[in-house]
Amino acid sequence: MWGVSDVITSSQGALVRIGAFVVAAAAVGVVGRYLAVPAVAHAVRVRNTDNPALVRAVRSYARVVVVAVAFLAGLVAAGFGAVLTKSAVVAAAASVVIGVAGRETLGNVVAGAFLVADPDFGVGDHIAWNNREGSVEAVDFRVTRVRTTADEVVTVPNSTLATAEIRNPYSRGRYRLTEEVEVRPRDVERASEILRETAAADDRVLDDPAPSVSASGFGESRVALSVLLWVGDPDHGAVWEVKDSFHRRVAERFAESDITLNPPKGRTVTLRTGDAHPIVDALTRERAP
Known part of the structure; x- marks a missing residue:
């Protein structure tokens, strides 16, 4: 004792x-x-x-x-x-904890290490993944915090980003905006001139490569014009500001030049000889002496 x-x-x-x-x-x-x-x-x-x-x-x-x-x-x-x-007991217990409870966590930790080591992925970058987009605010052990365009903070598991296709649209120092408008065939030349001038007038739009306008297709009684312009030192806010300003100034210039933006589709009505139609009958009666 x-x-x-x-x-x-x-x-x-x-x-x-x-x-x-x-x-x-x-x-x-x-x-x-x-x-x-x-x-x-x-x-x-x-x-x-x-x-x-x-x-x-x-x-x-x-x-x-x-x-x-x-x-x-x-x-x-x-x-x-x-x-x-x-101690075999300690080793077995550690193996069980790591293999079962910590498998997902360790996967996120490893994925986070690869994400922060990627030169094209960093805090402050605007990224798009799985039909979502936002700015990276922090990369932690388990999750990455992203602030969306709706000003919401979303926590995304690192393993999700590591296995998803991630786009970083503003990482190369310039961003290409593509806008399309439709005008009447007779207004194509004047509209193309206005579109180029309006794009070039914005200081945030690059001169090299210069804005370009091309006819990208035909519609019913109208022609589609595609405008390409490159925004320098882009971020999400700047790109949307350029886009909004371009739309407003183009609408104003088109109105001053009496150019119809996105004109209505033309319609052709063909009547067979002898067919009765109320509108045709009414017009015939009005013109009758």
Whole structure:
């Protein structure tokens, strides 16, 4: 049976183990957080000056690694290192947790690492995926936060973006707008001139390549004109402002030049000789002497 001295000895041993765990874990944690993490983040920043998302992600991942290493160091200092390396039960439990509970989470973590390492994907970019679009606000361990055009913040699992087709329409320094209008055949030349002048008058539209207008098709009593113009230094707001301004000024110029925008379709009515029609009968009676 245990006596008082045995209880005291056991308590002292437990306190020593706890103290060793706290000291070791704190020491490793402090060194890692204030020395290792900043050093790693600085190294990544020097090599990726134009990708702040990657720097933030690496800093976050490094902090998680430091916490894990500090915890393991504390266990080793407390005398549980042998148990961790030799216990089949611990290994089996860890395998089950990682394989079942953490499978999806780990998949998102890995996908997030690939996303932040992609030079064409970063915080502030306007992206489109799976019939949705918005601006990337943050890339976290599990999800990416995107602010949509409706000013809603959507959290998208990293694995979804990693496996989807992502478009980054404004990443190349210019964006092509394609607009189409329809006019009467007699107004084609004048309308084409107005469209080119209106597009070129906007300072946000590039001179090289210059705006162009081409006849893209025929309709019933009208001709379709396709306008191509390139917006420089584009973002989602700027592109829509250029588009809105172009529409307003074209409508105004067309009205001044008496050009009908998107004229109604023509209709031809053919009557067979001898057929009775109320409208034809009425006109005949009006013209009769």
